[in-house]
Amino acid sequence: MMASAGLPSDPQAPGARAPRLLAVGGGKGGVGKTFVTANLATALARLGKRVVVVDVDLEGANLHTCLGVPSPQKSLADFVSEREEDLGKLLTDTPLPNLKLIGATHGNLADAQPSHLRRVRLLRGLRQLDADVVLLDLGAGAHASVLDYFLVSDDGILVLQPEPTSVENAYTFLRAAFYRRMRLAMVGHGVRQLVTLAMDQRNERGIRTPLDLLREIEATDSAEARRFVETMRVFRPRLIVNGVRTAEDVKLGFAVSSVCKKYFGIEAEYLGYVNYDDEARRSVSQRRPIVDLRGDADVSIYLQRIARKLIGLPSSAASTTAGSAAGGASADGGVASASHSVPPGGGMR
Ligand SMILES: Nc1ncnc2c1ncn2[C@@H]1O[C@H](COP(=O)(O)OP(=O)(O)OP(=O)(O)O)[C@@H](O)[C@H]1O
Ligand SMILES: [Mg+2]
Numbered sequence: 001m002m003a004s005a006g007l008p009s010d011p012q013a014p015g016a017r018a019p020r021l022l023a024v025g026g027g028k029g030g031v032g033k034t035f036v037t038a039n040l041a042t043a044l045a046r047l048g049k050r051v052v053v054v055d056v057d058l059e060g061a062n063l064h065t066c067l068g069v070p071s072p073q074k075s076l077a078d079f080v081s082e083r084e085e086d087l088g089k090l091l092t093d094t095p096l097p098n099l100k101l102i103g104a105t106h107g108n109l110a111d112a113q114p115s116h117l118r119r120v121r122l123l124r125g126l127r128q129l130d131a132d133v134v135l136l137d138l139g140a141g142a143h144a145s146v147l148d149y150f151l152v153s154d155d156g157i158l159v160l161q162p163e164p165t166s167v168e169n170a171y172t173f174l175r176a177a178f179y180r181r182m183r184l185a186m187v188g189h190g191v192r193q194l195v196t197l198a199m200d201q202r203n204e205r206g207i208r209t210p211l212d213l214l215r216e217i218e219a220t221d222s223a224e225a226r227r228f229v230e231t232m233r234v235f236r237p238r239l240i241v242n243g244v245r246t247a248e249d250v251k252l253g254f255a256v257s258s259v260c261k262k263y264f265g266i267e268a269e270y271l272g273y274v275n276y277d278d279e280a281r282r283s284v285s286q287r288r289p290i291v292d293l294r295g296d297a298d299v300s301i302y303l304q305r306i307a308r309k310l311i312g313l314p315s316s317a318a319s320t321t322a323g324s325a326a327g328g329a330s331a332d333g334g335v336a337s338a339s340h341s342v343p344p345g346g347g348m349r
Pocket of ligand 2: 033034057
């Protein structure tokens with residue numbers, strides 16, 4: 001989505017193709033980022049993609065558990081602490097042959113987060129991994145490192161839950177990511193300062209929204225304004241609503257997407273929703289991704305659809321079967337018809 005957030009993405013070795021980098025974030029803790037990442041990674045691996053899934057949540061590493069990998073000895077912490085430069089050496093096998101993990105266990109409690117320079121190296125290394133897709137599981141919050149991973153990825157995916165606190169945090173996250181991206185995109189010192197000023201919601205210039213900011217920039221520098229508009233155009237976060245229980249919950253993705261359009265002037269695509277299901281929780285206790293454990297559960301069907309959508313595949317025959325199992329939800333990740341159809345039966349109220 002946002003390939004250059006001021007963080008260089010290096011050219012690959014000749015002939016090699018850089019993997020697609022996907023980051024899964026969401027601001028709020030506990031909304032299902034890790035659950036969704038583990039399952040999308042598994043679904044993509046099962047579709048034949050060579051996938052590396054990376055736990056960048058250095059202070060709350062638990063992706064390995066969702067994938068059934070006992071606490072990996074080699075971890076991203078070795079890269080952060082400069083004990084290991086080659087990310088390829090940190091790969092751990094998972095029960096699926098196509099899916100490798102870089103865990104984040106055994107971190108340094110005193111200094112968990114990588115420096116800016118180290119993050120740049122990390123992102124460069126991730127782009128050089130021998131894989132089709134690299135999925136990053138981000139930590140909660142809107143720390144600069146989390147925002148950078150989100151911004152520099154080809155797709156930044158936001159997971160939210162249908163509850164006001166999660167929606168609030170998702171907007172806070174998007175706002176932080178948006179302004180960080182804009183500040184990096186602007187060239188002139190004066191305009192950068194204007195962006196910094198706009199980041200203070202109560203600024204004295206009365207800039208309240210990104211569109212207000214754009215008007216201010218247009219009045220001072222038309223080249224910067226064009227850059228601003230272009231950056232807006234390529235800033236395309238994608239949305240997943242997790243833990244859906246009602247038809248109303250399903251609509252949340254559309255609502256957030258339309259607020260993004262109105263407030264930020266950006267397109268945020270609603271990728272799909274995942275229903276709440278106690279089986280999803282049980283799959284975590286059993287340390288198995290639910291798409292692997294119970295491929296025919298509604299949760300799995302929705303996750304598989306989102307995975308297919310991410311790599312541009314149409315819904316498969318399996319999904320069509322799934323569609324009927326799920327009460328006839330549409331073939332596009334269940335989203336297009338969601339606003340006027342009843343959400344799936346299993347696990348829903
Ligand atoms: N669709 C779902 N239905 C039922 N339970 C779910 C669903 N998604 C996630 N959960 C439960 O919520 C728990 C928390 O999810 P997860 O650890 O993925 O959140 P997170 O956003 O990664 O949290 P953190 O911010 O702490 O990293 C999971 O362990 C699982 O039990
Ligand atoms: Mg997590």
